[in-house]
Amino acid sequence: MADPASHQPAQAESGTHLSTEAEQQALRAAALEAGRRLFAAECTFFFGAQRLEQLPPPGLPEIAFAGRSNVGKSSLVNALTGRNSLARTSSQPGRTRQLNFFDLGGRLVLVDMPGYGYAQAAKDIKADWQGMMFDYLRGRPTLRRVVLLLDSRIEFKPSDAAVMDLLDQAAVTYQLVLTKADAVKPAALAKKTQATADIARAHPAAHPEIFVTSAETGLGIPELRGELATLAA
Numbered sequence: 001m002a003d004p005a006s007h008q009p010a011q012a013e014s015g016t017h018l019s020t021e022a023e024q025q026a027l028r029a030a031a032l033e034a035g036r037r038l039f040a041a042e043c044t045f046f047f048g049a050q051r052l053e054q055l056p057p058p059g060l061p062e063i064a065f066a067g068r069s070n071v072g073k074s075s076l077v078n079a080l081t082g083r084n085s086l087a088r089t090s091s092q093p094g095r096t097r098q099l100n101f102f103d104l105g106g107r108l109v110l111v112d113m114p115g116y117g118y119a120q121a122a123k124d125i126k127a128d129w130q131g132m133m134f135d136y137l138r139g140r141p142t143l144r145r146v147v148l149l150l151d152s153r154i155e156f157k158p159s160d161a162a163v164m165d166l167l168d169q170a171a172v173t174y175q176l177v178l179t180k181a182d183a184v185k186p187a188a189l190a191k192k193t194q195a196t197a198d199i200a201r202a203h204p205a206a207h208p209e210i211f212v213t214s215a216e217t218g219l220g221i222p223e224l225r226g227e228l229a230t231l232a233a
């Protein structure tokens, strides 16, 4: 699971020394509460874009959910917002075919992206997924962070590496999130989390903290809500 102790607000990083465990615990509790409140707000679909010219005008801070087809992007959006069928999910890869924009309480926009990697070689990512998706990721002034999902059960793929390289080039901050943690035994999950942290460390635009989640059990969802709440208007 994500170690909440490794995450402290920018204030602490910029020099304020937190002296006691109790103070740190209070900060973590405050972050969880801010996340809970934000994600308890109403969340509504307001825009679907199949082409770049169709994007809604930039407004609120945006969080984009990216990852291979079937990794669980739409399921994670549903788990975060506590709504079972806000974003459409499917056991068939390729369910989400456009950029779907959701307004969360008038404070944050969640963007459920189509997946990459389904019937695509890594070298095709640039030509294919890169087209509109990369243009969106690179050119969107309000995009605050990309949540890049990786399946806990599946090895890190060349297509994931290709997308991380694109995000590094675009200097878009991204956060690696492991999905489907319920489907992996604890020892394997710990190993996967460590390996994922090692990958993040090697990428300049990757946030160092890895969130380990399950849309099925809710594992890691409050912590991820807390993290995303720091980016809301």
Ligand SMILES: Nc1nc2c(ncn2[C@@H]2O[C@H](COP(=O)(O)OP(=O)(O)OP(=O)(O)O)[C@@H](O)[C@H]2O)c(=O)[nH]1
Pocket (backbone or CB within 6 Å): 067, 068, 069, 070, 071, 072, 073, 074, 075, 076, 088, 089, 090, 091, 092, 093, 094, 095, 096, 097, 113, 114, 115, 116, 179, 180, 181, 182, 183, 213, 214, 215, 216, 217
């Ligand atoms: N066991 C388990 N299955 C999950 C979890 N999250 C998603 N799934 C399953 O994974 C499949 C794909 O989920 P989606 O949320 O549609 O995946 P996606 O990344 O949005 O897929 P595309 O839109 O096709 O790119 C579905 O069958 C989900 O039920 C999870 O936390 N645990």
Ligand SMILES: [Mg+2]
Pocket (backbone or CB within 6 Å): 073, 074, 075, 088, 089, 095, 096, 112, 113
């Ligand atoms: Mg989807």
